[in-house]
Amino acid sequence: MIAVPEGPEGERADVALARLLGLSRSRAAELVAEGHVLLDGNPPAKSERVLAGAMLEATIPSVTPVRVEAIPVDDLKIVHDDDDLVIVDKPVGVAAHPGVGWNGPTVLGALAARGYRISTSGAPERQGIVHRLDVGTSGLMAVAKSEHAYTVMKQYFRDRVVDKTYHALVQGHPDPHTGTIDAPIARHPKHDFKFTVRDGGRASVTHYDTLEAHRYASLLTIKLETGRTHQIRVHLSALKHPCVGDPLYGADPTLSARVGLERQWLHAVGLGFVHPRTGLAVDYTSTYPDDLQKALDLIRSLD
Numbered sequence: 001m002i003a004v005p006e007g008p009e010g011e012r013a014d015v016a017l018a019r020l021l022g023l024s025r026s027r028a029a030e031l032v033a034e035g036h037v038l039l040d041g042n043p044p045a046k047s048e049r050v051l052a053g054a055m056l057e058a059t060i061p062s063v064t065p066v067r068v069e070a071i072p073v074d075d076l077k078i079v080h081d082d083d084d085l086v087i088v089d090k091p092v093g094v095a096a097h098p099g100v101g102w103n104g105p106t107v108l109g110a111l112a113a114r115g116y117r118i119s120t121s122g123a124p125e126r127q128g129i130v131h132r133l134d135v136g137t138s139g140l141m142a143v144a145k146s147e148h149a150y151t152v153m154k155q156y157f158r159d160r161v162v163d164k165t166y167h168a169l170v171q172g173h174p175d176p177h178t179g180t181i182d183a184p185i186a187r188h189p190k191h192d193f194k195f196t197v198r199d200g201g202r203a204s205v206t207h208y209d210t211l212e213a214h215r216y217a218s219l220l221t222i223k224l225e226t227g228r229t230h231q232i233r234v235h236l237s238a239l240k241h242p243c244v245g246d247p248l249y250g251a252d253p254t255l256s257a258r259v260g261l262e263r264q265w266l267h268a269v270g271l272g273f274v275h276p277r278t279g280l281a282v283d284y285t286s287t288y289p290d291d292l293q294k295a296l297d298l299i300r301s302l303d
Contacts, residue, residue, distance in 0.1 A: 011050060036060065096132035098125045107141060156273055178209045185229075185234050
């Protein structure tokens with residue numbers, strides 16, 4: 001139990017906790033959200049501010065660390081590398097970082113196998129991770145190598161100033177052809193590892209535009225304002241136009257088999273932001289991997 005000094009007065013409870021206990025912001029926020037923190041004997045709201053003299057108490061549960069194994073991933077491409085950042089083109093079947101229940105290859109493990117050193121705060125198994133892609137989604141991902149880049153990039157994503165562009169091949173033809181999906185996302189009440197649009201979920205906003213319309217499917221370009229887990233897949237499924245090859249969210253298995261897909265047709269094609277060290281605008285692009293290009297070509301041929 002700690003009496004809040006004058007310095008952190010007026011700060012959010014998680015920010016004050018991080019400063020007073022030397023925790024990362026994300027870890028402090030997790031402790032507050034999970035009910036492990038008391039402010040004057042009561043669980044604080046997420047945005048509640050602390051006052052000098054208030055009693056802040058935190059119970060930090062023991063966590064078995066997840067080890068980052070240096071597992072080579074030959075087809076992971078390095079798009080950019082400097083002292084602060086490495087931009088990778090992640091192949092399908094690779095997670096961003098180790099986690100409970102995942103024993104396969106990871107971006108961090110692949111970088112470790114190539115001799116990269118990541119020196120940032122946060123849990124050891126997630127060092128440098130400022131955003132993630134699903135295991136079944138390919139494309140561009142940024143990893144911070146320095147503490148400065150990690151801090152700045154995390155704030156960029158909180159402030160929604162990173163330009164993230166995806167392409168998705170979806171079943172049918174969205175109507176309207178261009179639109180915005182503004183619908184809250186929460187964990188699915190009946191299925192593990194699945195999410196759904198539901199009242200009370202986290203605010204989620206997806207913008208889409210149709211690039212190509214074909215007989216059985218449409219190619220969309222997608223911009224994200226928020227970055228919820230499975231956000232694009234959940235929102236497109238809610239529109240009744242799931243990604244081709246995504247049975248978890250309602251894709252037609254017959255069409256998936258016809259175009260030879262064993263994962264969702266979703267690729268992170270663009271990533272743009274202001275470089276945290278130089279202050280210059282940077283923009284990176286990625287081409288479709290072979291399995292997605294082949295499926296798209298087959299969809300085009302079915303017209």
